[in-house]
Amino acid sequence: MIKESRERSVAYGLTESAIPDFSSVSRTDLTLAIEQNRVLHTHALPVMETLYEQIINTHNMVILTDAHGLIVHTLGDDDFLEKANRVALQPGVAWSEQSKGTNAIGTAIAEQAPAQVHANEHYLIANHFLTCSAAPIFDSEGSVIGVLDVTGDQNSFHKHTMGLVRMSAQMIENQVFSAAYQDAITLHFHSRPEFIGTLMEGIAAFTQGGRFLSANRSGLFQLGLPLTALKMHTFSSLFGLPVSALFDHYRTAAPVFLNLCMHSGVRVYARAQLHRANMFFQADQLHPGASERSVPLQAQAAQRVEQQATRRLSSLHYLNTGDVQIAALIDKVNKVLGRDIAILVTGETGTGKELLAQAIHNDSPRANGPFVAVNCASIPETLIESELFGYEDGAFTGARKKGSVGKILQANGGTLFLDEIGDMPLSLQARLLRVLQERMVTPLGSSRSIPVNVALICATHRNLRELIAAGVFREDLYYRLNGLVVKLPPLRERSDLEVVIERLIATEADGTQCTVSAAVMELFKRHNWPGNCRQLTNLLRTAIVMVGDDREIRREHLPDDFLDDIEAVQRGESGRSGPISTQVAVSMPTSATLDDVEISLIQNALAAHGGNISATARALGVSRNKIYRKIPQQ
Template sequence: MTGDKTVHAGSGGRYLPQTDGMVPAISSSTMLDESHRRCVSYGLSETARPDFSPIGRSDISLLVEQNRVLHTHALPVMETLYEQIVNTHNMVVLTDANGMIVDALGDDDFLEKANRVALQPGVNWSEEGKGTNAIGTAIVEKKPTLVHASQHYLVSNHFLTCSAAPIFSHQGKLIGVLDVTGDQRSFHQHTMALVRMSAQMIENQLFSAAFDDGITLHFHSRPEFIGTLMEGIASFTPSGRFLSANRIGLVQLGLPLPALQAHTFSSLFGMPVSALFDHYRTASPSLLTMCLHNGVRVHARAELRRSSMVFQNVSHAQPEAAQARPPEQPRNAAARRLSSLHYLNTGDTQMQRLIDKVGKVLGRDISILITGETGTGKDLLAQAIHNDSPRAGGPFVAVNCASIPETLIESELFGYEDGAFTGARKKGSVGKILQANGGTLFLDEIGDMPVSLQARLLRVLQERVVLPLGSSKSIPVNVAVICATNRNLRDMIARSAFREDLYYRLNGLVVKLPPLRERTDLEIVVNRLLLAESEGQPHKVSAEVMRMFKQHNWPGNFRQLSNLLRTAVVMLGEGEAEIGIEHLPDDFLEDLNAVAHQETAENIERVVNRASTLEDVEATVISRSLKAHGGNVSATARALGVSRNTIYRKMPQSPV
């Protein structure tokens, strides 16, 4: 549709001029016209003021809990989408299958307008209650929907432009809606495409999480589309029985989901599942080329998920120990998906440069060494690298080399056969390296690995084989390696405490995580940690507490900050949403006061050297202490060890 007018698909089919001279690529007039007719049947009046009151706080908590899986996988995608539209007078909204808002992210300048129509968690935006709108209409039509300005049924919503896409489960069931809503003057023709792509990304992540035990195949007729949103995804049991496929996979397979339930991997792709296992026994398996049942040739990459799958099919020569060990409990897939490189990029320039470097080596078989102080999040970065890599569907196995006794670390890493040593488990044990086959091995505190084992690890990395204790047969293994340490490995090499050849094998890319005190994104970090700790509740820290956070040195870095916020959230009373000083643990306040005392003593010494009278010294010290404590007289008095009256009496008359 083009021109300077657009159809207002109401009951009268009226034509209204566009306010900005641009006609959006809207949903079909027929679809919107049918929606308006439904609104009439609901008994809605175009000029009515609907009920915008949200449900209670406890009900919102229940809503988030009921949609926990959807919300967990959608949140990182919502944040990514929001960063693409930030400062455009828009907001990103996630609803459940009934149109109830579960979460929302938005520009501050638009939120005030959005509050007029309650675009916030706990408000229902179904057609029955809010008339024609992108969320409610997308739910009814089960297809992406754009509703712009006067196309909304209710006059009160005419200032909005909304683009929504439904989100479906792996069973084809509607489970939610992703929406971008903004001021109708800020309409952009690309918004709908961004929303549809983001909804598809959420669906693919939900699909991957739903099938954590079996074979997941990524396929497309063009190899460059593998690993993109254009790929088809299908899951099968270890024996090859078809389980499900994503929406693009269904299109490529050319059959509806019910018809596919009778198929197997072999009948769909013309290859026995055993041939798939044979292909992935090689150290660096390439893309597969297969022929679909309809004759179309496709390229594919398979993920053999969970330890039991990987162990059974690494090699025919694999020892009984590897086959007999019961599978590990699956990791929390939802928590795993929360961690991504984009999620960790919160505005700090140092982190931006680090993430840019890491992004360039993903999937290129380059080892990564992460350095930094304790508590800076080396484990989170390692998990994010894995999640964003082509190995994301494979296992992520973390080993803390400092926490395993030296006498056990060899068997833990390399595994062992029955009777390999006194006290060995019957039927043996599969080591951590084999558990990571097809995925990523994260060696934390690599500087604490005994020198005697470093040579064996080097052999694994160079030859891609593992020799379990007590075995004479080497097992091929295909792993990506990420290491982390808070030690100076070069100094250790100089002291012969770390092998130089292993160091140069591990440091393909070395990145250093900055300590929290050097980062410029503290407020964003605090808000994200609060969101994670408070399970979606609108908690925040007071301005005074944020000033204190910025003054602290955070010797424990993110680990310390996360623990502090977790405690503070628990200390909040019923109905409280803001963390104040009274909610902070005593040890934190004591540390802060100790730093303030030290700074005050140093200031006094500097001032005494310059001041001409005692009164000058007192006035200057009080002035500086007040400034350091944000004008808080009580905090200043505590830091100086005097009464509040003394501060009031001696404080400078001019503004601090």
């Protein structure tokens, strides 16, 4: 591969001793390139961040390019980025073979295969200090849409880097594939059931009538036919069953893996995701198309547009606003989407637990199913049982005629969000546990149990372990709810306040251009935000109304109670507005150097934050890499 690539480099008229081409596209053209590759960019960034976390402090960088080798995004260690800039490894610069000769990015595009180019294997002598591992990213039609690359100092070469890059590229491919077929039936399959839900699984997409649409690379390999040949097939011809068998299978409350025989005779385990644009679950049965029978076509279209708009404003990607804690939380959640794992969201009041739950639902395979939220603290104890489980006609005095379905059955086929689960009465916890274990609901006054299939997300601002110790929360229910526990950080501990404010204004201002003055932004950054995002949202909503045509939120547009809090803090009446841990004192001898002062400041800040590197970096306003360099033992 290297030999053929170098021959192409000569044919392009390049010379090995040439000075690297630093020419870059304009900022406008780079923005246009990112927009043209929006789907790739959107799905690649979280994967790049995860990949970077695995190679951090190894003198490497992660690079994403478009199909022509134009760099559109990079992440890297500060010290190596300085070296990379010397050879134009930066957004807006093309790294095709025509431009740079033999290099991993350009060669991966030319060969349409992973490429590793080390040290003097690079055509240009100026690039000999690099070691690069790149993998092309393919779309659902088998065309290269970009390249993922890890480039570093040749002395930092590690044999596992290529494997990490290839796995990460495959993750991006699978996400791009899923995004391309949101309204299709996708079949996830493998001959070994433990590989379903991993990068090894095959994914095939079908229309709701069963016609084959496409498959990911693992799916093509397992099916054993080229994409062009597969497009002549149907679900029935490939797996020997009508597509209606999927609907029959998923009518059950807790469907197990399907056991299918492929056209080749190989048996595989499978699970289907029914991305329903025109289907819905009702009580205990799936009814294709029933939700639209009595709805006019114009209303259907308007409803879908509204749902899509809501989904864009409430997705995990939308919530990822640059804070490292939020990014890590979203990465964890993404790994369990569609895996039937309960999620427990903890955090202070007002941190956005329901918004996160809605985003998890919107990004899950159940996105077209119902999202039903129940606040266990706001419903009177005498009514919460009937609200959750429903009731039959005449079940109790005052009940509505014809009974009530109940929130759990309303969520069938979708997601049930139980907010403030710590406030659920102890007497109902046993019933809820039984529903979660048996996947059956028995309404009040009924002897009939109804199958139910829901994804469960719970939230609480209380310490459930303390409630267990106090005897007011069941330990067995706790362990059933905490499949994945994530904590939303309070607003005062987040580093993305400006981005959060910008997005809240975009949502609340209803299309009106509105900004925050520098002086007000400084007030916002100093405030403790005891009500977190809820308090910030309400404050901005009021300020947007008050600002009128001025278009800029200034001090006079802020509520009086907020200004009173700010003034109280300035007078020292309420203590410090930020976390105490961010205020670090340093006492040094007069002979101390600037480097000594920096190290002492970082050590004190680390101690104040319990050794947490990320929190220390945010408090000091420096990168984590700088802390690692200054305090290597940490």
